[in-house]
Amino acid sequence: MDYFLEIFLSGLTRGSIYALIALGYTMVYGIIELINFAHGEIYMIGAFTALIIASVLTTLGMSGPAVLILAGIVAVIYASAYGFTVEKIAYKPLRGASRLSPLISAIGMSIFLQNYVMLAQTSDFLPFPNLLPELPFLESTAHIMGSTDFIIIATTAVVMVALTLLIKFTRMGKAMRATAQDRNMAMLVGVNVNRVISATFIIGSALAAIGGVLIASHIGRINFYIGFIAGIKAFTAAVLGGIGSIPGAVLGGLVLGWTECFATGYVSSDYEDAFAFALLVLILILRPAGILGKASVQKV
Amino acid sequence: MTFRQEMKKALLTSAWFVFLTFPILVIRVNTIENVIEWRWLNMMWIAAGSFILSLLWSFYFGRKTGDPGKKTEAFAPADKAGSLFRNPRFRMPALVLTALFATAFPFLFSVYQTSIMTTALMYVVLGLGLNIIVGLAGLLNLGYVAFYAVGAYSYALLHYHFGLGFWVVLPLGGLLATLFAILLGFPVLRLRGDYLAIVTLGFGEIVRLILENWNEFSFGPSGISNIPRPGLLGLDLNLDTATIYLYYLMIGLCLITIFVFGRIRDSRIGRALIALREDEIACQAMGIDKARTKLLAFALGSTWAGLMGVIFAAKTTFVNPASFTFLESAMILSIVVLGGMGSILGVVLGAFLLILLPEYLRAFSDYRMLLFGTTMVIMMIFRPQGIITGIRRTYQFRGGSIDGATAGK
Structure with missing residues (x-):
């Protein structure tokens, strides 16, 4: 039973991270119907920025949770700035072009960012300092759930609630929902669509950066390539839950996290990534709209 | 301002x-x-x-x-190059010169150069194969390299276990890749285009992961070595002659591919594919079977990857999973995007540019992927149709007035 619980909780941890990244995909897709391939790279840049800032702060003599908080904040700011810039450069000029163009542009951007980080930093794995504090009250359950897991799950839950509130109750959230429903109509009633799209990219990137910092401290090492696989998996999670739906992304992330952890825990650990992709293909065959998604009817 | x-x-x-x-x-x-x-x-x-x-x-x-009005003028030189090539008075001498140069190449340059040229020709074929899928049908395939891997491993494994030779496996590799394409495409092609991109990407990764981890089947990351080069009528070729032989083989295969691609593009299937790319709903209304036509394009395009996989295994005499990463798919895709979707000459130029430039500008090679990415973004923003625009064949009615034609019926 302990083994089961342990796997269940590590699935929950992993699923929370997928959900954080998947939210960025699903929000962008909901608004401009584009698979933002560069999103995984934004997550990677978030993790790298945090690592760099944390190292600089450590050499300056700081230590403890202050480093984590500062590095996290800078990472979120930078990831948002990158998300914003990527949209302005690679997607905005292509609004209204055929479907294939922005997708290819997004892949180009993803390759560019990966190699930019690789050339500017290193292609090796860098050890990431464990910045997350040890929580004393979890000592008794540490063999099942460590404090890292707890912090990841708790942070994700807080972020989700904040995001839901933002989308439900603020003016910007309302504008986002309106743009997702019908961009032209939103424009007609006075929504500044360009600003909404920028805001979506900024929020999505910020969430990805939070995910990046958390998982980097959890796993303990990063390199320029982590965004690629994480990006595909998060996209899988978004599709799994029904792309465009925010609760769907969270659910999809959790389902994917559990699938992976149970599959590696009970079957084999060599094919961890293959299980995720197999799940994606299965879902697309059986239920293309996803778990919570609505099947869309194409009208002329 | x-x-x-x-x-x-x-x-x-x-x-x-x-x-x-x-x-x-x-x-x-x-x-x-x-x-x-x-x-x-x-x-x-x-x-x-x-x-x-x-x-x-x-x-x-x-x-x-x-x-x-000025916008079109900015790129007039590139368009001129395309139309110049279509002009028959220029086209014939250009083709003859290219043919002479291609034939004489192994005698003019070293074996090393010939080997690089062979690689470039392989990418021409790969680019044209992917062009059927991406350029004509508008299906974004990000896992094209998986089919390439299928071809390469089918030669390596069939030779290892059954001792089959190059010429037997060449068609088999193509067939196996086609089979895989049909198996994968069947469930996925019913879906919207963007899902296809992700699923093919995932499939490419699955194939690589399986090759890397399933040691009993594929010998894992260490790969399979000692794959024989293609033989010529039972003659025993040394390394130099084998390279030259492979070069001519690739020239032949390239010509076949160009011919087949042109025929497919101008055929009923090709027109259906282009129409599907432009508007799926209108196509279905015209009675085109969407799923079947897309599957056909997917399978036809993947066949070339399988064939090239066999050639790749024969050329390097060694295969391992590291040759079949996503970057390879991205490179083939950028050849198609840079050259021009749906265009033959464009893809040929694109392949030579992207393969030969990094080869000769060694200092450059670190920045190769960076430039690929940048190229893809810049091309999409400024010139989504590629260096050479794929022309749409138009037919002109010649033979009297329209009235005369209808009256003759």
Whole structure:
């Protein structure tokens, strides 16, 4: 039973991270119907920025949770700035072009960012300092759930609630929902669509950066390539839950996290990534709209 | 915009990029020795570079919005090259010269050069194969390399276990790749285009993971070596002659591919594919079976990857999973995007550019992938149709007036 619980909780941890990244995909897709391939790279840049800032702060003599908080904040700011810039450069000029163009542009951007980080930093794995504090009250359950897991799950839950509130109750959230429903109509009633799209990219990137910092401290090492696989998996999670739906992304992330952890825990650990992709293909065959998604009817 | 405003905007852009690239490009940390390296020079480069680019950008877009007539003129040279090639008076001598050069190549240059040229020709075929899927049918396939891997491993494994030769496996490799394409495409092609991109990407990764992890089947990351080169009528070829032989083989295969691609494009299937790319709903209304036609394109395109896989295994005499990463797919895709979707000449040029340039500019090769990415973005923004626009064949009615034709019925 302990083994089961342990796997269940590590699935929950992993699923929370997928959900954080998947939210960025699903929000962008909901608004401009584009698979933002560069999103995984934004997550990677978030993790790298945090690592760099944390190292600089450590050499300056700081230590403890202050480093984590500062590095996290800078990472979120930078990831948002990158998300914003990527949209302005690679997607905005292509609004209204055929479907294939922005997708290819997004892949180009993803390759560019990966190699930019690789050339500017290193292609090796860098050890990431464990910045997350040890929580004393979890000592008794540490063999099942460590404090890292707890912090990841708790942070994700807080972020989700904040995001839901933002989308439900603020003016910007309302504008986002309106743009997702019908961009032209939103424009007609006075929504500044360009600003909404920028805001979506900024929020999505910020969430990805939070995910990046958390998982980097959890796993303990990063390199320029982590965004690629994480990006595909998060996209899988978004599709799994029904792309465009925010609760769907969270659910999809959790389902994917559990699938992976149970599959590696009970079957084999060599094919961890293959299980995720197999799940994606299965879902697309059986239920293309996803778990919570609505099947869309194409009208002329 | 006045000059002053433009300068101000360029300065702001420059400042933004300096801010953006600051942590990653300026600071380099060595977490093992706890040393931090500050590279202020990079910052200067970024500041100057983004300033100039921003000015160019506003110049281009300012002209585009200011005078819409000018826009087409900016790229007139490239279009001229395309139309020049279509002009029969220029076309024949050009083709003859190219043919002579291609035939004489192994005798003019070293074996090493011939081997590089063979690689470039392989990418021409791969590019044309992917062009059927991406260029004609508009299906974004990001896992094309998986089918390439299927071809390469089918030669390696069939030779290892059953001792089958190159010429037997060549068609088999193509067939196996087609089979895989049908198996994968069948469930997926009913879906919207963007899902296909992700699923093919996932499939490519699955194939690579299986090859890497299933040691009993594929010998894992160490790969399979000692794959024989293709034989010529039972003759025993040494390394040099084998390379030259492979080169001519590739020339032949290239010509076949170009011929087949042209025939497919102008056939009923090709027209259905182009129509599907443009408007699926209208196509279905016209009675085109959407799923079947897409599957056909997917399978036809993947066959070439399978064939090239066999050639690849025969050329390098060694296969391992590291040759079949996503980067390979991205490279083939950028050949198609750069060259021009749906165009033959464009893909040939694209393949030569992207394979030969990094080969001869060695200092460049670190930046190769960076440039691929940039190229894809820039091409999509400024010239989504590629260097050479794929022409749409049009037929002209010749033979009297339309009245005469209808009266004759």
